[in-house]
Amino acid sequence: MRIDPDKCIACGNCLPYCPMAAIAMIGDIAVINEDECVECDCCFDFAGCPTAAIEKVDLAWPRILRNQFSNPVVPTVTSMTGRGSEEMKTNDVTNQFRAGFFGLGVELGRPGIGVRFDDVEKVTMALAPHINKFAAVNPVTELLEDRTTGKIRAEVLSEKVMSVLVEIIAPLEKLPALLQELAALKTKVNTVFCASLISRLDENGNSPVVEIARQWGFTPEIRTKTNIGMGKIPPGYRGEAHK
């Protein structure tokens, strides 16, 4: 994104529309800090520049990742919009998370803060030795140079985006080790992150991950997200998904 200095009339209207505070008045024109801009398109789409001075520029690799991870309607390399997979939202038909396994989602960055991929790599490399796999259909997984070490392609490490989601699946016995890695990451990353645990429920609606998390010093929030099992697999479906 750029602001045409010949068109800018210094009205300043665009400044509050930037979620990353990357637009500033320098002299008598508004200027975008390219290093901080995450190419979310908010200024272009919503600020309503009276002279149409805000212009999109063609984004080359790897900068185009900023746009893919920061504008919710731009498809990522997974051909899906959004930063993550369907995760547990459709687990009643995909059965990605089975009994005896759990999912861990680590969401880094948020509007106003953002995240660079060198911080994302700290997470992927910390988790990789303990897990079964990084989630498929996840744009971060697609950026991994080595899925066994969690190393991310070097050329993208300095790119900044609004937020990303790292998703993994692992056997339940690996949960304590992963929680210890998570605790250590609190002081290693230069942004905010959230973590969530995904688990199938037993007959009584309970999950083993809650007690394990408490044992290792984490307190799950009282709010949860629950797939209530209304999904149905169509008759004749021949894929791998099953209840």
Added chain:
Amino acid sequence: MTHSLYRTGSYDEVKDDFVVLIMPGKGINVEGSAAKMKQFLDIANRYAPADLGLSLVISGVDEIVKNDVCKELDIKPHTTNYSLGIMGKTEKLPKDERVLAICCSCARSWLCRCISIPAPRVLTGNPPLLYRRWILFSLYPLLSLILNTSKQKSFFSIRDIPTPAMPL
């Protein structure tokens, strides 16, 4: 994930917060799901339950969702996502709880305080126009409703939050 992760608070503060999300599994039951979304909206308008065969996710206080909702309707919950909270450089977070709640990551900054979207429409499940267009024209329809009428008033002045002190 964000619709639970960024809504922290005490039981009393969040007991009336519910997010409902309906979506198909890619490659499994996507076909015809857009029509089902429309059907859901028609049914919801009449306040009647719907069984469309699409995955339905409810975000809310765990014991309320499982005890008051699922048990009441004789539904066996399938899978739960537990939030472990916000970590890392939390000093960078916006100080105003309303900004934290509205400017979530799921919609990036589309539901941003900087954007002229009247908050009550967001909070009562009437998505802003652009979001509605996204639903209607997507090949992969997803319906998300955020329900809490009691918070409308407190969030209504979201645009009054001082903006120059960026970042959020």
